[in-house]
Amino acid sequence: MKQDHDEFYVGYLPKAPARIGAIVRLTVLLLMGLAAVVAFLTVREQRDIATxxxxxxxxxxxxxxxxxxxxxxxxxxxxxxxxxxxxxxxxxxxxxxxxxxxxxxxxxxxxxxxxxxxxxxxxxxxxxxxxxxxxxxxxxxxGVADASLSFGEVTMSGEIVDSKCFLGVMNPGELKTHRACAVRCISGGIPPVLVVRGRDGTAYYLLLVDRQMGQVNQAVLSMVAQPVKITGELVRRDDWWVLKADPGQYELL
Amino acid sequence: MSLAYQAVGWNRQKKIYDACLAIGVVLYLTLFMVVGVLWFPHITAETLLLRGFGSAALVLLHFILYIGPAARLFPVLLPLLYNRRHMGVTMFFLALVHAVLALLQFHLGGDQFPLVSLLTSNGDYDSFFQFPFQLLGAFGLAVLFLMAATSHDFWLANLTAPVWKALHMLVYVAYVALILHVVLGYLQNHQAPVTQFLLVGGVWLLLMLHGLAGWREWRKDREARAEDGWVYVADVAEIRENRARIVCVAGERIAVFKYDGKVSAMSNVCQHQNGPLGEGKIVDGCVTCPWHGYQYRPHDGSSPAPFTEKIPTFKAKVTAGKVYVDPTPLPPGTPVAPALIGEGAEVTA
Known part of the structure; x- marks a missing residue:
């Protein structure tokens, strides 16, 4: 019987032709290797994970x-x-x-x-x-008496975050991928915090309140997780900085 | 080939295919999780799972989209196409896990119902850079669901191949939405130059493969013209035994097969998934589709019993060693006597 050298793959036949099978096996191994390399390189770039x-x-x-x-x-x-x-x-x-x-x-x-x-x-x-x-x-x-110490008017630029996620419940808990969650959290009463980055990357935290020291949760929702500039009175309460400013005066950068 | 519907018509090749697929997915996820935990001890489990499943789905989507044009360029890779729908369904479930995790993590436990929160948490619909990227992902997932849900041959037969195929071409719309989902989300958030490079490389490779495959097809598809009602196909010697030459007339491709000293012509379009029959081969006396092995008798375009698929046939003739075809399609399943390849003789079928 004349042998057919014109290989053709039919999936429901038990075995693939020899040459086709060998090439496909090699291709599958290459694809698996490629997937492994992609997994390794991608996961290595999770640089937004904070301590x-x-x-x-x-x-x-x-x-x-x-x-x-x-x-x-x-x-x-x-x-x-x-x-x-x-x-x-x-x-x-x-x-x-x-x-x-x-x-x-x-x-x-x-x-x-x-x-x-x-x-x-x-x-x-x-x-x-x-x-x-x-x-x-x-x-x-x-209890004991509580007091504030004023440091005058300042202008700060940073990102409004929900303090719960940013401090560790979610990691990363900032920027656009976290915006929806931050909006939910702040809307639900989690304290909004302005995170200001120093030149060396150090984060400074300022609790956001209005000029009457009232909560501003609902007023800041549209500006969460975006660069923002705020001018207001800087106040210290124990070891927390508080920024008293009218949310209507916040500027999106 | 279809006769009665069952969940999966398992065979040895499909089992091997799915085993390789499972190994690949497990390998990817395991590597991602283990390296992630070791390198970033502060990463939360939710973030790791979210990113692991999301990136696995995107990588698999690229592989799925590469297979089509790659198999057209290199037919030896056709086995990768054979069970591609299982790859698609697997990719959908990976994406679904990613989406459910995101919905639970970012939207559950708040002051709004999670799906309402998904639509309202970011209202910057008029901004490109601030656009709620989650909705692009949700749209892509919805399209992938539609495709996964209709991937079975039951839907293919009931929707008809052209409708089914058009529906499944929506994968490219989903692909664009998912690329934007990644670009306006994860990649906008932080510096990840290698990931950016991989994504750009992935998109570029897809465009290249499609471009090359399309260009090669366009070159082959030079429109043939009928003279005296017959279209020249090729010299008999140019067509390999048990193989076909494809000719394009009035936008329709006709596959002209040579076998056992005869020539038969039929539509190039397989009734199953519109696969290119002209790139198939005659196996056991039947034209066999290169995609999933659907078979048709060359003389009448009908699948052998008990199968019922039928495709249009065409008249062919051989004159002085040259093969011609009459471009008028005959109703699907119409018997046409093959043209005999007689030396120097004019034979019409």
Missing amino acids: ALFEFGVQREFEGVIALKPYPMLRVQRPGVVSGESAPFSRYLLVAPFKFGADELVAPFDGRRVRLKGSLIYRDNKTMIELAGADAITEIGE
């Missing part, structure tokens, strides 16, 4: 004084700092689970010393606590 952490599932106990305004915070006395020195308290932002602020949970305890349970979220030298739930806070005594 930040959310201790998901880990609950700790904290003790301090609740400050409800402008955004819920726990004022925790710094160990070793004696009265009279500057910033004797550290402020931990307080948020509720998911994409919601903690105003309602915290309101009954404004100005009171409390013990509370929650999960830590931290980045750089800023800390946030996601409260464990509705019964996470227990009052244990009297």
Whole structure:
């Protein structure tokens, strides 16, 4: 019988012709190798991952004084700092689970010393606590007076982020890919923060409030995750900078 | 070949094909996850999964789109085309995982229903650079769903091959949307020059393959003209045994096969997925489509029993060693006696 050297592949036949089979096997191996190289090169470029952490599932106990305004915070006395020195308290932002602020949970305890349970979220030298739930806070005594220190008018440029994701719940928690989530979070009451980058890349955090120290969540939604310039009064509350400005005066860059 | 519908008509080649596909996908995802965790210990699991599945889907989409023109340029690669629909469905599920993860991570647990949030969180529809890239991804995914859902031969037969094919050409619309999804999202966000290079290279390669395949087809497709009702196809000696020469008349391609001292002509378009029958071969006495092996008897354009596919046939003749075809199509399945290749004789069929 005359042998047919004109190879032709038919998929439902049990075996591919020898030459076609060999070339296809080589091509498949090359494609797999190419996919592996692409995977390696792509994952190596995840440079937007910050050194930040959310201790998901880990609950700790904290003790301090609740400050409800402008955004819920726990004022925790710094160990070793004696009265009279500057910033004797550290402020931990307080948020509720998911994409919601903690105003309602915290309101009954404004100005009171409390013990509370929650999960830590931290980045750089800023800390946030996601409260464990509705019964996470227990009052244990009297609080201490709260005060602000003004540093006058300043102009700052940076990006408005939702503090919860930026500090570590999501990583990356900034820029356009995170914009939708940031809008949801800020709309739900998570404190909006202006992140200003120094020339060396260091991030500076400024809580955004209006001129009356009120929350600005709904007013900033259209400007989240975009470059923005804000002129306002710079105020310090313990170890947090606060920028008091009218959101209507924010400028998109 | 189809007779009764079943979920997948498994055979050895399909099993090998799917095993290679599964190994490739697992290899990609494993490498992405392991390297990601080792190199970026602070990366969250959601981000790693989101980017791993998204990039795997995009890489697979490129491979899928390369196969068509690559197989036209290098027919030896046709086995990659044979079970490509499984690759497409796999790619859709990878993209779906990416989309569901994104919806859960970015939109669930807030003050709006996640799908409403998807549409309203970024309202910059009038800006190119700030355009909500998520919607481009959602659109691409919707098209991929349409294609995955209609990938079975049941839909191919019920929608008819031309409609099905037109529907599946929407993959290129989805492709553009998905490229923009990546460019206006992930790549706009941070410096990733190697990823940018890979994406540009991927798009360039696709354009090159299509350009080359199209150019070669255009060169072959020089319109033939009928004289006295007959179109010259080729000299008998120019057509290989059991193979065909394709001639284009009035925009329609006709495949003219030479076999067993005879010549028969039929439509170049396979009824299954409109595959190019003229690039096939006569196997076991039947014209066999190079794409999925659908078969037609050369003398009547009908699939052998029990199959029922039929394609238009054409009259052919051999005169003084030259093959001619009558460009008037006969109804699908019309028997036409083959033209005999007689030395020096004029034979008309």
